[in-house]
Amino acid sequence: MDADYLVVGAGAMGMAFTDALVDHADVRVAVVDRRHSVSGHWLEAYPFVRLHQASAFYGVPSTLLGGGQLQRSGPEEGLQERASQAAICEYYARALDRMVESGKVEFFPNTEYVGGRTVVSQVSGQRYELPERCRIVDAHYLAPSIPAEKPPPFAVDADARVVAVNALARIEHAPRQYVVVGSGKTATDACIWLLSRGVDPDAICWVRPREPWMMNRAVVQPDPVIFLGMVADTMHAAEQASSLDDLFLRLEDAGIMLRIDRTVLPTMAKAPTLATWELDQLRTLQNVVRRGHLAAVGPGRLVFGDGSVAVASDAVVVHCAADGLKYPPLVPVWRPDAITLQPIRSGFPCFGAALVGYVEATRDDDAEKNRLCPPTPYGNSTADWARMNVLGARAATSFSAEPDIAEWASRVPLNPARIPPGHPGSEALDRARERLAAHAPPGLARLAELV
Ligand SMILES: Cc1cc2nc3c(=O)[nH]c(=O)nc-3n(C[C@H](O)[C@H](O)[C@H](O)COP(=O)(O)OP(=O)(O)OC[C@H]3O[C@@H](n4cnc5c(N)ncnc54)[C@H](O)[C@@H]3O)c2cc1C
Numbered sequence: 001m002d003a004d005y006l007v008v009g010a011g012a013m014g015m016a017f018t019d020a021l022v023d024h025a026d027v028r029v030a031v032v033d034r035r036h037s038v039s040g041h042w043l044e045a046y047p048f049v050r051l052h053q054a055s056a057f058y059g060v061p062s063t064l065l066g067g068g069q070l071q072r073s074g075p076e077e078g079l080q081e082r083a084s085q086a087a088i089c090e091y092y093a094r095a096l097d098r099m100v101e102s103g104k105v106e107f108f109p110n111t112e113y114v115g116g117r118t119v120v121s122q123v124s125g126q127r128y129e130l131p132e133r134c135r136i137v138d139a140h141y142l143a144p145s146i147p148a149e150k151p152p153p154f155a156v157d158a159d160a161r162v163v164a165v166n167a168l169a170r171i172e173h174a175p176r177q178y179v180v181v182g183s184g185k186t187a188t189d190a191c192i193w194l195l196s197r198g199v200d201p202d203a204i205c206w207v208r209p210r211e212p213w214m215m216n217r218a219v220v221q222p223d224p225v226i227f228l229g230m231v232a233d234t235m236h237a238a239e240q241a242s243s244l245d246d247l248f249l250r251l252e253d254a255g256i257m258l259r260i261d262r263t264v265l266p267t268m269a270k271a272p273t274l275a276t277w278e279l280d281q282l283r284t285l286q287n288v289v290r291r292g293h294l295a296a297v298g299p300g301r302l303v304f305g306d307g308s309v310a311v312a313s314d315a316v317v318v319h320c321a322a323d324g325l326k327y328p329p330l331v332p333v334w335r336p337d338a339i340t341l342q343p344i345r346s347g348f349p350c351f352g353a354a355l356v357g358y359v360e361a362t363r364d365d366d367a368e369k370n371r372l373c374p375p376t377p378y379g380n381s382t383a384d385w386a387r388m389n390v391l392g393a394r395a396a397t398s399f400s401a402e403p404d405i406a407e408w409a410s411r412v413p414l415n416p417a418r419i420p421p422g423h424p425g426s427e428a429l430d431r432a433r434e435r436l437a438a439h440a441p442p443g444l445a446r447l448a449e450l451v
Helices: 012-024 040-044 085-101 165-170 185-196 224-240 244-253 276-282 349-362 366-372 382-400 403-411 427-450
Strands: 005-008 029-032 105-108 111-113 118-121 127-129 135-138 161-164 178-181 204-207 213-216 257-259 294-298 301-304 307-310 316-319
Touching: 005 012, 012 029, 012 040, 012 085, 012 349, 029 111, 040 085, 085 105, 161 165, 165 185, 165 316, 178 185, 185 204, 185 276, 224 244, 224 427, 244 257, 244 382, 244 427, 349 366, 349 403, 366 382, 382 403, 382 427
Parallel strands: 005 029, 005 135, 029 105, 161 316, 178 204, 178 316
Antiparallel strands: 111 118, 118 127, 213 257, 294 301, 301 307
16 A cells, blocks of 8 residues: 555544645545445434534535535524535545545545554455555544444343434334433434424433533524624633633523523533524423433333432333543644644534644644644533633634635635635624624633633
8 A cells, every 4th residue: 555644534534634635735645444435423323413513614625515505494594504414424425536536545445454554454354554654644533432333331131122322213113201311412313303203202201411501503603703703702701700600601691502401500511502493392301310320221210320210111212322522632633653633723623634634735844733733622521611712712823823824724614713715794794803802812811710
């Protein structure tokens, strides 16, 4: 296998990196994935999943996912479209075709990187060695776990009915009760989907070990007035906040953060986006079990550390409890043994991976590349969320100071904070930028103190 780069993982991160790299450098790239195609975890996702945020923020830098379409009907009319699983997989298949046609990229599906510059086909058993000059790109450092591929993190009695969220779409006999286990985006999707199929809210029991803060989807849109306005409001709230809880309550008042139950203070801030129509539906679910993590499921009973809860004897327990976001230690993106893809601007993994691809293509010195692109973690607790924003803002200041990177980033829709070239401008945009300039320095300083 002759290549300058071996990209291990053909999910969102590996694809965004490769697309940016080959568009700006004359290099040969081998991309490998254990799975049978490109698209990463989306290949095995539950069929009713959609991106939780605008399609424009996801994918590869050369090609806008979803064509910038707004939703024309339904409860999110006027918001950007959000691609379905099928649309995401189709998009990545086309992106791969484009890369392969460039003559610079070769894709090896069903092929595992086993270390030591060696990859092995899981189908033929053939082994390939990579040359010494080839740089290894770790594009799976933050790969999510998904319920379809990860056993439930609780014991399951032989007579209990426990299914991964994927199986919901194939239910053939309605049980008297559904038990949804998990506090995150997958669990909210499962609840909304059950309600959309006419399940009575009282027939759903939601085991929510932690209460989540989520972001209002209406303010995370690829429109600079909306996005920069939201960041300015966030910084204004941070500036005035007396504690992290106070910050999130201020963000709730500002219409940025949402919580399902206003009587409980959330501790979890992975902060996926949620629409207000979804929030209204989630609030119809009254049977919420907040007793920490589920330890075991038996027929008709859920077992927790401090006792058990009775459920219907034929209840279907829906496993939505895999770690969608990962929190390994932050490592420098460029190290001698590997380029490790991580988000750079907070919370936007595809933009981060694309930026690393662009910087790799246009710079030689690894120390300088690391200075320009320090990594940021994903949010988990409220403190993590604040730290993610502090580090992400510092990183943005660093890479945006380079004129060519700033110019490239303004042309890439994956960059949520861009003002596209030729944008007509408006008084509203001027106001948002002025507010951001005024509130960002004190807001970030306060956020750093709160962390
Ligand atoms: C249901 C769900 C919805 C999400 N929605 C959004 C969203 O709307 N917006 C957003 O920004 N983020 C979203 N995320 C967050 C998620 O982190 C992103 O999709 C992310 O960018 C995942 O891409 P990845 O490339 O890191 O991981 P993956 O898609 O998992 O890709 C990594 C790939 O590496 C391969 N691999 C690993 N080890 C090896 C090896 N040794 N050899 C060969 N191949 C290997 C794996 O097979 C895998 O295909 C969502 C996550 C989930 C689970």
